[in-house]
Amino acid sequence: MPELSVDQFQSLSQVIYQKLGLHFDEKKIYFLKTRVAKRMAALRMDDPREYLFLLTYADPQGLEMQALANLVTTNETYMFREYDQLQAFANHCLPEVLSAKQARGERTLRIWCAGCSSGEEAYTLAMILQEVFPQAQNWDCEIAATDIDENMLRKVRAARYGQRSVNEVPDEYREKYLVEEGHEYVVRRRTTALVTPFHLNLHDRMAMRAMRGFDFIFCRNVLIYFDDLSRKAVVDHFYNALNRGGYVFLGHSESIGRVTTAFKLKRFETHLVYVKE
Amino acid sequence: MSSLKEYLEKFDCGDETERVYAAEDIGYLNTAEGVPALVERVERESSPAVRDAIFQALIRIDGDTAAEGAIRLLASDDPQIRNQAVDVLRRKGAQSVPFLNTVMREGDKDLRKLVLDVLSGLQSGETGEIYQAALSDRDPNVVITAVENLGRMRAGEFRGRIEDLLLADSHPMLVAACLEALVGIGNPASLGAIRRRFPELATLPDFLLASSLKAVAALGSEREFAEVASLLPVRGPHLRPAILSALMAIYPRCARSTGGGDLVAVLQALVEDGDPPMCRYQAVRVMGFWADSDDVCAFLVSCLSSPERLVRLGAAESLRMGTRPDLEPVLEARARDESDEEVLQALGS
Numbered sequence: 001m002p003e004l005s006v007d008q009f010q011s012l013s014q015v016i017y018q019k020l021g022l023h024f025d026e027k028k029i030y031f032l033k034t035r036v037a038k039r040m041a042a043l044r045m046d047d048p049r050e051y052l053f054l055l056t057y058a059d060p061q062g063l064e065m066q067a068l069a070n071l072v073t074t075n076e077t078y079m080f081r082e083y084d085q086l087q088a089f090a091n092h093c094l095p096e097v098l099s100a101k102q103a104r105g106e107r108t109l110r111i112w113c114a115g116c117s118s119g120e121e122a123y124t125l126a127m128i129l130q131e132v133f134p135q136a137q138n139w140d141c142e143i144a145a146t147d148i149d150e151n152m153l154r155k156v157r158a159a160r161y162g163q164r165s166v167n168e169v170p171d172e173y174r175e176k177y178l179v180e181e182g183h184e185y186v187v188r189r190r191t192t193a194l195v196t197p198f199h200l201n202l203h204d205r206m207a208m209r210a211m212r213g214f215d216f217i218f219c220r221n222v223l224i225y226f227d228d229l230s231r232k233a234v235v236d237h238f239y240n241a242l243n244r245g246g247y248v249f250l251g252h253s254e255s256i257g258r259v260t261t262a263f264k265l266k267r268f269e270t271h272l273v274y275v276k277e
Numbered sequence: 278m279s280s281l282k283e284y285l286e287k288f289d290c291g292d293e294t295e296r297v298y299a300a301e302d303i304g305y306l307n308t309a310e311g312v313p314a315l316v317e318r319v320e321r322e323s324s325p326a327v328r329d330a331i332f333q334a335l336i337r338i339d340g341d342t343a344a345e346g347a348i349r350l351l352a353s354d355d356p357q358i359r360n361q362a363v364d365v366l367r368r369k370g371a372q373s374v375p376f377l378n379t380v381m382r383e384g385d386k387d388l389r390k391l392v393l394d395v396l397s398g399l400q401s402g403e404t405g406e407i408y409q410a411a412l413s414d415r416d417p418n419v420v421i422t423a424v425e426n427l428g429r430m431r432a433g434e435f436r437g438r439i440e441d442l443l444l445a446d447s448h449p450m451l452v453a454a455c456l457e458a459l460v461g462i463g464n465p466a467s468l469g470a471i472r473r474r475f476p477e478l479a480t481l482p483d484f485l486l487a488s489s490l491k492a493v494a495a496l497g498s499e500r501e502f503a504e505v506a507s508l509l510p511v512r513g514p515h516l517r518p519a520i521l522s523a524l525m526a527i528y529p530r531c532a533r534s535t536g537g538g539d540l541v542a543v544l545q546a547l548v549e550d551g552d553p554p555m556c557r558y559q560a561v562r563v564m565g566f567w568a569d570s571d572d573v574c575a576f577l578v579s580c581l582s583s584p585e586r587l588v589r590l591g592a593a594e595s596l597r598m599g600t601r602p603d604l605e606p607v608l609e610a611r612a613r614d615e616s617d618e619e620v621l622q623a624l625g626s
Contacts, residue, residue: 005522029558
């Protein structure tokens with residue numbers, strides 16, 4: 001069976017970028033090649049050109065793109081995932097927003113973790129916030145952790161995680177913010193107190209309109225599972241939910257620029273982030 | 278329940294979010310009467326967020342009126358509005374086609390080109406008439422866009438027309454577009470047309486060679502393999518990826534005895550000379566066709582120690598193309614020193 005050639009790989013990464021907003025550079029050639037081979041075998045296709053054509057022009061409902069997305073993305077969630085992006089948040093965006101607020105005499109900070117799953121990201125943000133901004137305890141800080149799945153929200157409320165979830169937590173954070181209980185780790189109360197879990201369907205436009213006044217929105221690796229129109233609608237809601245000067249974070253390889261023109265791209269050293277000006 | 282009038286009044290509100298909601302609500306109201314106001318508003322709206330919401334509303338509103346409204350916006354002076362109107366019309370699908378047909382007949386060359394931009398993202402069987410007209414258009418940009426679309430859509434029914442254009446036309450961009458279209462829809466006769474137009478690849482200017490190589494990669498066989506291989510040492514480094522891609526694609530259609538010899542030496546030099554890593558990867562992959570030969574196999578094994586990850590990856594994949602029974606212990610030994618997960622997978626560990 002002919003394998004994906006270099007130029008077909010380039011076309012494929014372009015299509016994936018256009019449709020899912022995920023960027024695959026040339027280091028990922030083998031990764032994509034093996035995933036495409038799996039999909040082609042499942043579809044009984046033997047020519048990568050056929051597969052590329054299917055993805056590009058013969059998949060109006062996006063079903064094949066979704067099947068490929070399931071192979072090239074991971075549902076796994078763990079604390080301190082996509083550390084680079086968190087560094088941009090901790091070192092640049094958060095201090096910038098906090099000093100602007102201090103200058104205005106404001107003492108509230110609101111972060112929205114949209115599609116929070118079992119809560120690892122929300123608690124990561126809570127730990128970073130306490131670490132970077134110890135005064136957080138004297139401010140009105142809230143991390144709204146929302147998900148459509150009540151089972152996931154129960155896990156957020158329990159704040160109890162297995163080893164896989166905490167593997168990437170730096171030691172100094174682990175000691176300060178987590179308590180080991182048998183084979184599990186429990187998030188300390190002062191950290192869980194910052195997180196408010198509640199049910200929200202990102203497709204519910206009236207409920208989405210109630211989400212206002214946020215300084216940061218994190219919605220990482222969630223929108224790739226939405227179709228174009230829904231993704232656009234959700235990102236528009238994020239825009240409305242943010243205060244001016246607020247930031248939105250999608251997954252590190254997801255792009256917002258192709259979904260909406262409303263946000264401005266901002267660079268902090270090597271990090272690119274999207275801000276509502 | 279709020280009325281359209283109420284939503285329209287909110288368009289004059291100073292709060293951007295309220296205007297976004299107004300546009301969104303009109304979209305969900307899904308009434309044709311909302312379209313004229315949306316179209317009129319978008320031209321004078323300064324907020325990109327509100328504009329985005331207006332276009333989303335046009336997408337949500339069913340019926341011909343929204344498609345007609347988007348057609349009107351194709352004539353906007355603002356390129357962003359034109360692009361977003363193109364997107365709306367694509368999403369309207371077949372519903373847009375009658376309106377696009379009219380624009381193709383009556384619009385100026387810029388509008389005719391935009392019609393084809395809409396069609397480039399549209400799966401509709403009713404576009405044949407538009408493409409027939411576009412291929413005979415007096416504006417070369419319109420013809421080029423039509424050819425590009427037809428190639429991408431694999432519209433084999435237009436193969437003959439495209440071959441005719443390739444043979445008859447002198448516009449270099451159109452010739453390149455025809456070559457690239459034939460990559461997707463060509464057949465052996467198309468290769469004949471390409472060779473009639475360009476009997477010798479070696480004399481082609483760079484930009485036409487790049488397109489010709491894609492077509493030859495898709496359609497060529499033994500004769501083309503030798504000819505393409507001969508380009509490798511003499512054409513500029515920027516053409517190497519296209520040449521190597523073509524060799525990879527053509528070889529499986531050649532006899533097993535094809536190539537090797539001088540070509541291997543050229544490929545070996547490419548792997549070693551520190552070209553961009555992807556080019557080195559391609560060269561090492563082409564060498565896989567001769568992985569059973571002692572010299573090539575030894576070279577590929579040495580590549581497994583390269584500091585460049587893509588070279589190691591390519592070497593592992595290429596060695597796996599061979600059938601040498603003595604190779605397994607070598608690959609296993611190498612795997613013990615390899616830390617990259619994907620190279621390890623390619624080594625078969």
